[in-house]
Amino acid sequence: MTGSWFLDHLWLVPLLPFLGALLIALVLRPLTSPRVCAAAAIAAVSGSAFVGYGAAFAYFTRHAGETLVPWQTTWLAFTPSFAGKVGVIADDLSMLLVMVVTGVSLLVHIYSTGYLHGEGGYSRYFASLNLFTCSMLGLVLSVSILQIYVFWELVGVSSFLLIGYYWDKPSAVAACKKAFIVTRFADLGFLLGVLILSAYAGGLDFAHLGDPATIARLEGVTLLGTSALTLSAVLIYIGAAGKSAMFPLHIWLPDAMEGPTPVSALIHAATMVVAGVYLVARLFPLFSATNEGMTVVMMVGTFTSLFAAVIAVTQFDIKRVLAFSTLSQLGYMMLALGVARMESPLGFTASLFHLATHACFKALLFLGAGSVIHAVHTNDIREMGGLRRKMPITHATFLIACLAIAGVPGFSGFFSKDEILAAALHGGHPVVFGVALLVAGLTAFYMFRIYFMTFTGEARDHHKFDHAHESPPSMAVPLLILAVPSVLLGFVPFGSFVYRGEIEHAGIDLAIAIPATLAGLTGIGLSALLYGRKSETPARVAASLGFVYRAIAAKFYFDEMYLFVTHKIIFRFVSAPLAWFDRRIVDGAMDLSAQASRLGGSWLRRMASGRLQTSLLVVAGGAGLLMLYLILAGRPLFTALTVAGYAAVAGTVGRQIVLLLLGRAEPLKRIPRD
Amino acid sequence: MTLETIAFWMIAAYTLFAAYFVVTARNLFRCAVGLAGTLIGVAGLYLLMEATFLSSIQIAVYVGGVVVLVVFAVLMVEDVTQKEFLRSPLSRCLLASLVAELLLAVVAGTLLSQGFGTNRPVPASADVREIGRALLSTQAGGFVLPFEVISLVLVAALVGAITVAGKPGDDYEKPEED
Amino acid sequence: MHPGLEHYLILSALLFSFGVYGMLTRRNLVAMLLCVELVLNAAALNFVAFHRFLFKGDTAGTVFPILIIAVAAAEAAVALAIVIALFRHRRNLDVRAADTLRG
Numbered sequence: 001m002t003g004s005w006f007l008d009h010l011w012l013v014p015l016l017p018f019l020g021a022l023l024i025a026l027v028l029r030p031l032t033s034p035r036v037c038a039a040a041a042i043a044a045v046s047g048s049a050f051v052g053y054g055a056a057f058a059y060f061t062r063h064a065g066e067t068l069v070p071w072q073t074t075w076l077a078f079t080p081s082f083a084g085k086v087g088v089i090a091d092d093l094s095m096l097l098v099m100v101v102t103g104v105s106l107l108v109h110i111y112s113t114g115y116l117h118g119e120g121g122y123s124r125y126f127a128s129l130n131l132f133t134c135s136m137l138g139l140v141l142s143v144s145i146l147q148i149y150v151f152w153e154l155v156g157v158s159s160f161l162l163i164g165y166y167w168d169k170p171s172a173v174a175a176c177k178k179a180f181i182v183t184r185f186a187d188l189g190f191l192l193g194v195l196i197l198s199a200y201a202g203g204l205d206f207a208h209l210g211d212p213a214t215i216a217r218l219e220g221v222t223l224l225g226t227s228a229l230t231l232s233a234v235l236i237y238i239g240a241a242g243k244s245a246m247f248p249l250h251i252w253l254p255d256a257m258e259g260p261t262p263v264s265a266l267i268h269a270a271t272m273v274v275a276g277v278y279l280v281a282r283l284f285p286l287f288s289a290t291n292e293g294m295t296v297v298m299m300v301g302t303f304t305s306l307f308a309a310v311i312a313v314t315q316f317d318i319k320r321v322l323a324f325s326t327l328s329q330l331g332y333m334m335l336a337l338g339v340a341r342m343e344s345p346l347g348f349t350a351s352l353f354h355l356a357t358h359a360c361f362k363a364l365l366f367l368g369a370g371s372v373i374h375a376v377h378t379n380d381i382r383e384m385g386g387l388r389r390k391m392p393i394t395h396a397t398f399l400i401a402c403l404a405i406a407g408v409p410g411f412s413g414f415f416s417k418d419e420i421l422a423a424a425l426h427g428g429h430p431v432v433f434g435v436a437l438l439v440a441g442l443t444a445f446y447m448f449r450i451y452f453m454t455f456t457g458e459a460r461d462h463h464k465f466d467h468a469h470e471s472p473p474s475m476a477v478p479l480l481i482l483a484v485p486s487v488l489l490g491f492v493p494f495g496s497f498v499y500r501g502e503i504e505h506a507g508i509d510l511a512i513a514i515p516a517t518l519a520g521l522t523g524i525g526l527s528a529l530l531y532g533r534k535s536e537t538p539a540r541v542a543a544s545l546g547f548v549y550r551a552i553a554a555k556f557y558f559d560e561m562y563l564f565v566t567h568k569i570i571f572r573f574v575s576a577p578l579a580w581f582d583r584r585i586v587d588g589a590m591d592l593s594a595q596a597s598r599l600g601g602s603w604l605r606r607m608a609s610g611r612l613q614t615s616l617l618v619v620a621g622g623a624g625l626l627m628l629y630l631i632l633a634g635r636p637l638f639t640a641l642t643v644a645g646y647a648a649v650a651g652t653v654g655r656q657i658v659l660l661l662l663g664r665a666e667p668l669k670r671i672p673r674d
Numbered sequence: 675m676t677l678e679t680i681a682f683w684m685i686a687a688y689t690l691f692a693a694y695f696v697v698t699a700r701n702l703f704r705c706a707v708g709l710a711g712t713l714i715g716v717a718g719l720y721l722l723m724e725a726t727f728l729s730s731i732q733i734a735v736y737v738g739g740v741v742v743l744v745v746f747a748v749l750m751v752e753d754v755t756q757k758e759f760l761r762s763p764l765s766r767c768l769l770a771s772l773v774a775e776l777l778l779a780v781v782a783g784t785l786l787s788q789g790f791g792t793n794r795p796v797p798a799s800a801d802v803r804e805i806g807r808a809l810l811s812t813q814a815g816g817f818v819l820p821f822e823v824i825s826l827v828l829v830a831a832l833v834g835a836i837t838v839a840g841k842p843g844d845d846y847e848k849p850e851e852d
Numbered sequence: 853m854h855p856g857l858e859h860y861l862i863l864s865a866l867l868f869s870f871g872v873y874g875m876l877t878r879r880n881l882v883a884m885l886l887c888v889e890l891v892l893n894a895a896a897l898n899f900v901a902f903h904r905f906l907f908k909g910d911t912a913g914t915v916f917p918i919l920i921i922a923v924a925a926a927e928a929a930v931a932l933a934i935v936i937a938l939f940r941h942r943r944n945l946d947v948r949a950a951d952t953l954r955g
Contacts, residue, residue, distance in 0.1 A: 610951035613766075613884075617773060617876050624776040631784065682855040686863050693867055696886050697874035709886045712867075716893050720917075723860070723904040728917050735921050740889070740928045747932040748882055751939045762877050762948075770876035778869035785861045790906060805918075808911035817915050824922045831926035839933035 003062065006054030010070045010088045013052045013098060014141060017105075017134035020044025024127040034122035041126035042109045045133055049102035052137075056095040060497055067091040067207070072143055084146035084204055092498045093281055096352060097140035097274075100359045104270040105133045107478040111367055112262040114474030115374055125165060129266070132158035136271045140278060144205045145194055148279065152190070152243070155275060156183050159267050163259040175255035182252040186242020193235030200228045210285040219289065226292070233286060233293035236279065237300075244276030244330050247304045251559055253327060257319040261370030264319060269326055269366050270359035277333045277355055281348065284500055288342045298338025302432050305331025307556075309442040313449070314542075314553040317379045318369045321450055322362070325405070328439060329358050335436065336420040339427035345501040347427060350419035353494040357412040360489060361404040364482040368398040371475055372454060375468040376461075381453045383464055388455040390468045395455050397479040402451050404486045406444035407520040409513070414520075415490035421512045437519050444523025452531035588657070595656055682722055689715030702748050710741045727802050860901035867894035881938070881945045885931050889924060896920045 021044075024037045059068070072087030109129060116122055135154035142148035157180075164176030198204060200221050201214050208214055221228040240246075245253040256268055267273070280287055280297060287293055308327035315321045333351045340347025371394040372387060373379055388395040404411040407418075417440060424433040459465035470476065530538050542549045551557065607618055632638040692715055695708030713736045720729035762770070809821050867890055874887030896917040903913020939945055 612947055612950065613762075613876055617766075617770060620777060620872055620876065621769075621773040624773055624780055627780040627784075628776065631780065676854065679854055682859065686859075689863070690866060690870075693870045693890055696883075696890055697870055697877070699883075702880060702882055705883050705886055709889060712890060713893065716897060719860070719863075719897060720900055722855075723900050725900050725904070725914055725917075728900065728914055731918060731921060735925060736893075740925050743925075743928055743932060744882070744886065747935060750936060751882065751945065762879055767877055770873050773876065774869040774873035777872055778865050781868060782862055782865040785865070786858055790857050804911055805914050808915055809918075815910075815912075817912075817919075820915075820919055824919055827923065827926050831929045835929045835933035837933075838930070839936045 004055065004058035006051055006058050007063075007068065007070050007090055009051060010055050010090055010141065013048050013055070013088070013102070014134050014137040016044045016048040016051070017130040017137065021127045021130035021134060024123055024130065029123040029127065037123035038109075038113050038126050041130045042106070042113075044130055045102065045106045045109050048133065048137065049106050052098040052102040055090065056099050059090050059095045060092075063090070064092070064497065069143060069207075076146070082198075082203060085144045086147045087143040088141040089143045089206070090141075093278070093352070094140050096356060096498055097278060098137065100356055101133065101136050101140060101271050104359055104363050105129070105136075105266055107363070107481060108262045108266040108367075111265075111370070111475050111478045112260070114472045115262055115370055116260060117472075117474075121165065125162075125260070128158060128161040128165070129263075132162060132267065132272075136275070139275055142206075145197065145209065145283075146204045148282070149187075149190065149194060152187065152239070152275065155272055156180055156187075156243075159183075159256075159272055162263045162267060163256050165259055165263065169258065171255075172258040175252075175258040179252040179256050182249055183242045186249050187239050189235045189237075189242075190239025193232040193237075193239065196223065196228055196232040196235065200232075206282055209283060212285070215286055215289045218286075227290070229286065230290040230292045233283070233290050234296055236283065237287075237293065237297055240276030240279045241300060242276070243279075244273050244334065245304075245327055246276070246300045246331070246334060247307055248558065250304065250308070250327055251562055254320050254323045254555070255559075257317070257323050261319065261366055261373060264323070265363045265366035265370065268323065269362035273326060273330055274333070274355050274359070277330065277337065277351060280334070280337050281352060284337070284340075284348060285342060287337075288340070294338050294341070296338075297334055298429070298432060301331045301334025301336075301338055302435050303331070304328070305335060305439045306435055306442075307331075309439045309446070311552055311555050312446045313442065314549065316382055318372065318381050318384075318450060318454065319366075319379055321381075321446060322365055322369060325365075325443065325447065326362060328443060329354070329362065329405075332417070332420055332436065332439070333358070335432060336423055339424050339429055339432065340500075341427075342501050344423075344427055345499060346419065346495075347423035348500045349495045349498055350416065350423045352498050353419055354416035356494075357404065357416040357486070357489050360482055361401040361411075361413060361486040364397055364401040364479060364486055365405070367475070367479055367482065368394050368401065371471040371479065372398075374471060374475070376464040377467075378461075378464060381450060383461040384454045384459075385457050385461075386455070386459040386465065387468060390465070391455075391470045393470060393476045393479060397483045398455065399451065400483045400486055402447045405447050406524060407440055407516055408524075409517055410487070410490070412486055412488070412490035414513075414517070416494075418509070418513055418516055419494075421516055422509055425512060437515055440516055441519035441523040444520040445527045448524050448527035449531050452527060457531075457533060592653070592656055596653065599652075599656075678722065682719075685715055685718040685722065689719065703745075706741060706744050706748055709744070710737055713737045713741065727805060857901060857905040860897065860904075864894045864897040864901065867891075867897065879947050881935055881947050881950075882932075884947060885928065885935070889928065892920055892924045 020041050023044075024040055028037045028040055068090040069087055070090060072085055074083045075086040076084035078084070109126070112125065112129065116125060119125075132155065135151050135158050139148055139151035139155055142151060160176045160180040163179055164172055166172040194204075197209065197218075200218055201209060202217070203209070203214070215229060218229040218232070219227045223231050238249075242249045253268060253273070257264055259267075287297065305328045308324040308331065312321050312324035312328065315324065333354055336347040336351035336354065338347070340351070371391065372384065375391060375394075376384060376387070378384070400411070404413040407414045421433060421436055421440075424436055471479075530541075554560075607614065629638070629641075632641065689712055692708050692711030696705055696712060699705040699708055713732060717729040717732040717737070720726075720732060761767075808815070809817050812818050871887045871890030871894060874890065875884055878884045878887060899913055899916045899920070903910065907913055935945065938950075942949075
């Protein structure tokens, strides 16, 4: 009904990887070889990409500007008028993300065949990767906030599986737990926001939530001193901030580098972390109506980008630097959204433009880093050097990506960063503009620091250097493929395709382009000075900054602070009592009933001992008690005796409870057959 | 303080004393002797209550028959002088005494609370002739049915005792073909 | 004081409780049977007491004790036969050891 086979079958896009994951996990992994599993995974994602790109093409050529819902069904009908719907949506935002996700995912799949060649758990990896792709695609194609929440959690689970791929490394296990817990914790805010919306908005579909009437209604309700609109927006933003690793929920992203590098490329550069940005963009009409909410978005984004950039300067692990760089760029994206409004929507386009270009060059950077790591078997840049001679393809593509991220004119990063800066300045936030400019310079600096220390100069570790070699084609080809959009994507008139409100054609504003370029070139130059050749200057600078340097290198001790709070406070005062309660009281109640049955049984068993006198005793005693009861019926003594009887039973039970609480109850043992 | 009173108290004390023996004697023989004593005491009580026929029956049948039977059995069993004195555990004794006291309290309490209120001796009419007539009388208040049933019971007991206690293989022998 | 109905009733109740205690406590089977005899006698004593003090004209008060004696005799015979048979098989008259019917 949309006139395009691809759009009509848009639901295939998340379904194919899901089926792929299921097939691999249940059928292919136990029955066939790992290579077949990998092939199946790649086939599934290729199919998904095929349909996805076809749909995007059909959308942008024939239905640009509309919002289509090719498939939808009611999943949970709370009331006839208020239902949670599930389906696939096709508009500029979702089509863009589908292209990004399927494209990067496919390249990562191909790259992984080379990177993880011969490793254990190969099939499991591909199944998880397919599952992740399905979750992410489901997320970006969601029609209601309920659906997006479900896929949000699925994405979290897939990420958990992938970060914890090396499950025998304790640091990896700790990292995947940390990622899951932090994002889950943030999702509490998300859930609260969803609940508020479900209470006051009258509907959970994005179409409904974007409706001005709904927004006006939400604005009218006052909750906790502010409008329901602002409150729900801020709460939902907490969830988004968790997924996109905004400060102070950023702690999981650097640790998530424990996973294989292709995973980092896919999840922590191009797709999962942008889920937060996607969510805010999806709810843009809602967010745009609340100034306080948008201010929060903007401030958090700005601060995060600066914070992360400063830390990135001091890190020596190549993947850590890239992780902090991602944090910083995500800050840019959030910042851009934060300064945008429905009336001045340039920031919206800028943010998504940067999302797309960042996906390309960051994935390229990660995959290139993976290539390097694969060759020299270390992450530490202090052990690298001079690799450009040994790994020409990696070197060239990495350089292109660095130029892109630094915002050198002509590369994609230049255009997208420029739009963000323009949005900030024209939106009336000069301070934000200044900070963003500073961050641009820092970005160039630390990225080229990596570049110089890895690829140029003399090798610092000759043993590793001798072993280095260029990567196999399965790894090199994706690098080459990604290099293309890293350069050319900038020339696409993005604003014509992805926008809200009116189409704004932002041409090159020289007043912004020149300072930005200068900042970038300064950064590159400084970096070349310090790191282009062997010199003591960086070390001396670090030493002279002393305590400040150490604090930055230690990521401002945030990890330690979090650990302190969780271990000393939460574990001791919240978890421990709850665990005690669960063990002693809840389990104790279960044990109590079991013990009571057992004791009652063994007591009754003694009565059937087969001994004559026991039976006689029971008969005589029972008869006597019965007669006693009958005689005393109605008299005060009767009541006294009844009460005494109940007290005896209660006493026995109570004694058992006390014993269980004190932990001295005898454990249930098998009653011996005698 | 009539003679009757003194007699009653003395016989009662003697009966209870003998009963105590029955319950606590370790030696089985002493137990049997204690039982004999109790039964004699009860016979004495019957006499006090002017049931003369009954008291003679008691002595003739109960003491002279049952107790002798018991003594025979005791001697046959050869368990008379037990070297190890088996006792029930203390918990069992306490529990049993509790139950016994409970029953005592219930029975005595019920009986006494009724207030039967007669304390005057009535002229006796426990005629032997009356008893005989009652045993064979078919009218209402007659005991011919219990009488006949009792004889059946006795026969059955006889046959049963012989069957149970007979030595294995001690069956009826076929008379030889002559 | 003059023995009245109550005295005899209490006496019979005492005998009864003695008998019950013995039944529940003695470990020798024959001793247990002797205690049963005690109980039966207590019942008979009750009959005679009531006959003497309340129901003089009713011969039941004398006939029943006779029947009780007869039954007691029959029961003693059979029980002792069983005791003898048991003893032959087990050589042991411990009541507590006879628990083959345990459930």
